[in-house]
Structure formats: structure tokens, C-alpha cells
Amino acid sequence: MIAVGSDHGGYALKQVVMKHLDSRGEKYFDFGTYSEASCDYPDFGRAVAEAVARGEYQYGIIICGTGIGISITANKVHGIRAALCGDCFSAEATRLHNDANILALGARVVGEGLALKIVDTFLDTPFSNDERHIRRISKIEP
Ligand code: RB5
Numbered sequence: 001m002i003a004v005g006s007d008h009g010g011y012a013l014k015q016v017v018m019k020h021l022d023s024r025g026e027k028y029f030d031f032g033t034y035s036e037a038s039c040d041y042p043d044f045g046r047a048v049a050e051a052v053a054r055g056e057y058q059y060g061i062i063i064c065g066t067g068i069g070i071s072i073t074a075n076k077v078h079g080i081r082a083a084l085c086g087d088c089f090s091a092e093a094t095r096l097h098n099d100a101n102i103l104a105l106g107a108r109v110v111g112e113g114l115a116l117k118i119v120d121t122f123l124d125t126p127f128s129n130d131e132r133h134i135r136r137i138s139k140i141e142p
Pocket of ligand 1: 008009064
């Protein structure tokens, strides 16, 4: 199960991403926002991050205009490793090396085609389970 969320800046791309998740047969829940009316990205980044941190969802996908504000918010939640990705190399590496559990996208930064490739790369790449990466991840949170 995947938790998705966005602010107004990410709303349109989120609709595209959810349609893509449907085509992959993925189950997901949309934590909002539900329109393009102006709203505050922390409300949605935190809702997704807390749901993932509680273990209710394997991954989260969060989207705002840049992906920056919403990823900063998500990374304040204990146990969350949210990665803002604008390319497939980063999406693959953050799963392999950081075991990232949330993908953040900037709707005003990446086009739809690239965003969907990034989503696929993130979801289809397992954590490496390498000892050095486990050790480094364990050092992230105090
Ligand atoms: C909203 O205008 C914009 O600030 C927001 O989507 C995001 O880019 C913040 O980091």
C-alpha cells in the first residue's frame, strides 16, 4: 500500500501518478489535497509521513511545487527517509543506499513522463541490505 499526498502545486501531477499506480495494480490512499485551491504543504506531507511511520503504508509519494517543502516536512517525522528525486539515478540510489520510504516530487520541476519513470524506479528498486548501508542508516536518527 502506498500513501500519496500533495499540496495544490502537486495536485495535477498527483492525479497522473495515481492513474499510473492504478495501471500498475498498486493500492494507494490519497491523503489530499483534493483540489487546486491554495493550501499548506506541511499538512499533507506530515499526514503521509505519519501514516508511513506508523507502518500502515510501505511507501509514500508526496508532491508539491518543488518537492522541497513537503520533503522537509516529511523528514521531520521519526523513521521517515523522504528523498526528493528529479532523476531516475537518484530514485534508484536512494532505495538501494538509503532505504528511502517516501518519494518526493516537484511538479513544477519534472515533467509527467519523467515523474512516472522516477515513480517506477523507486517502487521497483529493493534496498540493497548491504551492511554498510544498514550501518549508515542507523546513524541518521539520534
Ligand atoms: C506553493 O506555491 C509552493 O510553495 C509549494 O508547492 C512548494 O513548492 C513548497 O516547497
